[in-house]
Amino acid sequence: MVNDIICFEHVTKSFGKRTILQDLNFSVKQGEFITVLGTSGSGKTTTLKMINGLETADGGRISVEGNNLANCDLVKLRRHIGYVIQSIGLFPHMTIAQNISVTPKLLKWDQKRIDQTVNELLTEVGLDPAVYREQMPNQLSGGQQQRVGVARALATNPPILLLDEPFSALDAITRQSLQKDIKALHEKMPDKTFFFVTHDINEALYLGDRVMVVNHGQIEQFASPKQVVDHPASEFVSQLLATVRQNRALWEDLK
Structure with a gap:
């Protein structure tokens, strides 16, 4: 390196x-x-x-x-290039899983790969996928939303x-x-x-x-x-x- x-x-x-x-x-x-x-x-x-x-x-x-x-x-x-900002910028009308999936979908990843990536990244940032995947941004605290922001930035590795x-x-x-x-x-x-x-x-x-x-x-x-x-x-x-x-x-x- x-x-x-x-x-x-x-x-x-x-x-x-x-x-x-x-x-x-x-x-x-x-x-x-x-x-x-x-x-x-x-x-x-x-x-x-x-x-x-x-x-x-x-x-x-x-x-x-x-x-x-x-x-x-x-x-x-x-x-x-992953990008995390102060205001987080999650899409309020999308679930947490959908927010993390935005760029992978633009890159035309298949759904199985997207779902696996979402679960892995939520786990990596300390959020249980079974609990948070289908929640909306307004159901999360500021700290939890920022964790999702980091997960979204890492979605395409x-x-x-x-x-x-x-x-x-x-x-x-x-x-x-x-x-x-x-x-x-x-x-x-x-x-x-x-x-x-x-x-x-x-x-x-x-x-x-x-x-x-x-x-x-x-x-x-x-x-x-x-x-x-x-x-x-x-x-x-x-x-x-x-x-x-x-x-x-x-x-x-x-x-």
Whole structure:
């Protein structure tokens, strides 16, 4: 697992007069769990959306599995990249099984294969198929719905899973449980690359094999969690780490 599955070379992106990404360069190896950390407006979600072509670069080159996105079929690309978003986005008029089956049906899988995949994935994300297959999204809690969202993203066995702040709208207990589960899920699927955007530094450090810290469209540091904590590469990274320590100090003051 040493191949670069995602590569950004001198990528730039602007919206009107506002520059979002400035000469962005990085690569991700197959099987890595990458967390992308930054404040609102830092460019982290734009970066994620560029991996599956939902946003296009103004300049530079983006390649996924060796394919230049400027020259490939983006619809076909997206069908083989899992995508989990904060708002979950389950179809309210479809059962849980039907929600997970959307892309396999587009790819014309036979029903037996679809049913087997749905059952396996529901089990993988901690939901009993016998209980949840025929339920509707509004019958599930937010955490359960997000588990279905992850299952749906994995339905076609994609090599890459993009996760855009998937747990930020959930309560603290549910969020912590899902963090543990998504980490365990990646450990069971070591060939899959997870690219996870978050604004929570604790989440980024807990989940990531490497943490990409972005600020104003530039990478401040891209390193292991231990390296980020022990050797912050910039004043911005130091300030982020300081917020964690300040919060800890608040708890200490209550004792």
